[in-house]
Structure formats: structure tokens, C-alpha cells
Amino acid sequence: MSVTAVLFAAEGSSAGIFNDKAVRDFLLVLVSFAAIVIGCVIITSAKKARTHEVMQTGLHVIVGFLIVAAGAGTFGIVAFGDKVLTALGLS
Numbered sequence: 832m833s834v835t836a837v838l839f840a841a842e843g844s845s846a847g848i849f850n851d852k853a854v855r856d857f858l859l860v861l862v863s864f865a866a867i868v869i870g871c872v873i874i875t876s877a878k879k880a881r882t883h884e885v886m887q888t889g890l891h892v893i894v895g896f897l898i899v900a901a902g903a904g905t906f907g908i909v910a911f912g913d914k915v916l917t918a919l920g921l922s
Contacts, residue, residue: 859909866902870895 874895908915
């Protein structure tokens with residue numbers, strides 16, 4: 832199954848051209864990967880700080896990890912959200 836087959840709505844449906852849930856999930860995955868990349872860039876730029884800027888370096892690493900965690904969490908929700916909600920009995 833290709834990406835285009837998933838993103839486009841089934842023939843004969845009145846939902847329009849695109850499958851809304853698939854497009855939403857695809858865009859969330861792109862945003863989560865962007866957040867992970869931005870977090871990694873922040874973490875690697877923190878290593879370039881001078882040694883007397885320890886607090887600023889630590890803050891950069893913490894912020895970078897938080898952004899990476901948010902991106903990974905978003906990706907996890909997109910990938911496994913329906914299964915987790917079903918297992919918890921919330922959907």
C-alpha cells in the first residue's frame with residue numbers, strides 16, 4: 832500500500848479528495864519529526880558553549896530533551912493512539 836493510496840479518500844465516498852484522518856496523522860508525523868530535529872540541533876549547539884556557561888549549556892540540553900520528548904510523544908500518539916485508547920477503554 833502506497834502513501835498516496837492511504838492519503839486519498841476511497842472512490843465513491845463523499846469525504847472529498849483526501850482522507851482527513853490520514854492527512855492529519857501524516858502532518859502530525861511531519862511536525863513531530865521536525866520537533867525531534869530541532870531538539871537535536873539545540874542539544875548539539877549546547878556542546879559548543881564555553882565551559883563557564885555551564886548553566887546556559889544545561890538549560891539548552893534540558894530544553895532540547897523536552898522538545899525531542901514532545902516530538903517523540905506526538906509520533907507515538909499518532910502511531911499507537913487508537914490502540915492505547917481502546918486498551919484503556921476510552922474510545
